[in-house]
Amino acid sequence: MKIAIIGAGIAGSTAAIYLGKLGLDVTLFERGNSIVSGPPFCHLHAGGNLYREISDEACVTLLKESIELLRMYPQVIDYRPTVLAIPTVDNGEAKDLFKRLDILKEEYKKLVNEDSKNQVLGKVEDYYKVYTKEELKKLKEKKTVKKPKSFDEWMIPVAKNVDLNKIKDTLIMVQEYGLNIFRLSASAKMILDEMSNVKIKLNTTVSNIIEDESLKNFVIEFKNNELINEQRFDYIINAAGFRTGKIDDMLKVKAKRLVEFKSAYVSKWTDCDTIWPEVIFYGTRGTPQGMAQFTPYPNGHFQIHGMTEEITLFKNGLAKSCENSSQPKLEKKFVKKITQGWEKSDIENRTKSAINYIKQFIPSFKNVEVASKPLYGAQQIPGDEVSLRTADVCFESERYARCEIVKASSVLTMSDMIIKSLIELSILPSDVYKNRTQIFDKFQDREKLDSLSKEIAKQRDYPEELAMLINDKKLN
Template structure:
């Protein structure tokens, strides 16, 4: 660990209870268990990190034209930390940002922000060489003129993409430059495998002596005590439970972390806390396309919620692609953004979306919306019209604290001395949230942080713990990939979504 980073150690016997085993809860459990803190992780489903679609490491926030430069810089730092925390989960391939001629935006308008982000990445690498996880800082982004793009179309497909130019050749072979504004921007925003994240957390926590994981179990009641919380739980009677686990149990914890994702409001209601938040229901689609070459991710910007909304093409091995289209017939849903009210902290999604979340999708809906996504992409990439449905959608709901639906960088909030709610919008914010919880435990005197004096260290702020977790480095990339493939099969998704790409 670098000398400028904190170290932490428990000061007394301590148990932290975490409700929710998605990326927020699992990452918090990884951080706490890595510090030797006894952790109880309670998850209602049969596996960890089994929620909304995650496909993209937001290392600079370049998908979002509408968010602030500060949010982009925050997402960059958090993404670097996430790569180091989940070292075997990244698909190392760049992203191409394209502005269609049908869009009112200016391709050059992104350049000032990109310069800021590249400068910050350079600074972070100088601060700690281990932060160089997105390639060389001077190669963070590159612009291509119309002439350069047309010239790439004359090149043969490389056997393996190595240079920036190599990654752009398949796109140049298939995309009409007359449909684009220039420059095209290639940026080192990598892919993120949800299944390898899930495998990393599963392997690490099942081997940790400091974490107990209860799957197929939900909290039914919370009792606030003077020195913590008592969690009453009920396990799914249809599941085979470990011999030591009864169907109904109660658990005393010193500190409670509400990490229930879009259902965070239900736990707030049980705990007696009010909180304003939004919940947005979303889906991404899986297609199979017989193509050649190593593809980058491609983002075609467009006005959100319109028929020409942003189109996102995310590549995986074996011709599998994940699709987003920011229209109400694809990724977004009519009345799919809902807010909490004065009597409950939990926003209520329309009943059809609740049924999909609880019971999955009907085949007709899968085929119809996936075909809509294919057609949306084919507007700009005509050859993609031959793609076919490749599997069921990745779907879920994300919470957004407050009332601003454009917020993307958020982490954690606290109530009293014994309660935290993790409120991440993007997965890359999860480690920051975990570290702020560590800081709160230290403020309470339960944990000792050995930090050098810093003028900017404020109570409750994330301490400068090393983002590299010992607990997630004990398994090899191959072990993680093997487990990820098993999880993809169990959850009914193509194995390609779990396989390493460009590593």
């Protein structure tokens, strides 16, 4: 039984690990020169609190999936909390969030009661904490600490540096952590390198797929170094990311989807020697007051999102499929950024716009430099709702699975559904299913992981700090 996975992002790589651990013959096709790249991610959405617009049910799903992902890849998580702040210009109120936070806290309690190993987001009672401005003013008088161990210690730099006149009365700190793409890439590579039954074909483009209905299999044509080859497979997993529609088109499958080009910006705050939590300043997506995201890394490096068309989003950066093709067509300028890189002037201008956007809330955020090119890519979103944040996999036929994850935390749910599909086809025995997190290596060689993560960051022309953690231990 041969399985082809097209695309070696977090979805394809995780599926390859999962299926490989079950002893299946897997070939992983990747058009790039390394695995787990693509659209930037930096946040483990353990509750989805960045997204006020999604449902409580979607937030609960993200909570469950994030806990599973954290248990699978514990050494790629940056254990620093996230602060939620509502600007004075925003229509929302902190009290509007409390009901959802309590729902998430209760759900977390249930998961911990079911399995004590699920307590990976700190103690249940410490899932979140509310701070008034009076409490922040008191924290402002305290000294920052090099290694914060409590919510209060993590909140000190926020109290000292955020302009509280720009923020409504209440701030919230929640146990949503960082998710490091370079460490995840390194971790997945280290696991896959040890698996002889998983073959990785880098720098390889799938050019055509022919379904052989009589033999119930597929012929995949692929190109590597201008050499064209073909191979038969019994089952195909389409994890091609924003190019997913191209594979659908090869198989004459119709599907609605969106593709959105997005970017995050990398800065270095030369005067900063303080460890920060992540800080989210809420806003309405796509407006001049869109959400700002301030994500810390070691040695004064910060990743910045601003959900406006001048920063993270782009005018005409959203494309949708049509009746003739399942593949949305991005404008050529975005495809050029993905395949050839950015113009230096564009990097400078948009990164500086991102820096200025953060300065409205953190006036001390000055003497800040452009640290590298942005983190960027195109994200697929199944259907036609741009705010969708939870999706997993769709089965267009019994031997063709299409991965449709929007957030990295959904990869285990996706893989689990594929396993059940393979059981139904008698490709896997019915007793093969286990708790999904138990089949993965829990801890890897830390020194090797650190070194490889930095190497991958450098190969992709990013500072090595982006592959490092500011806090590698659970908060309590």
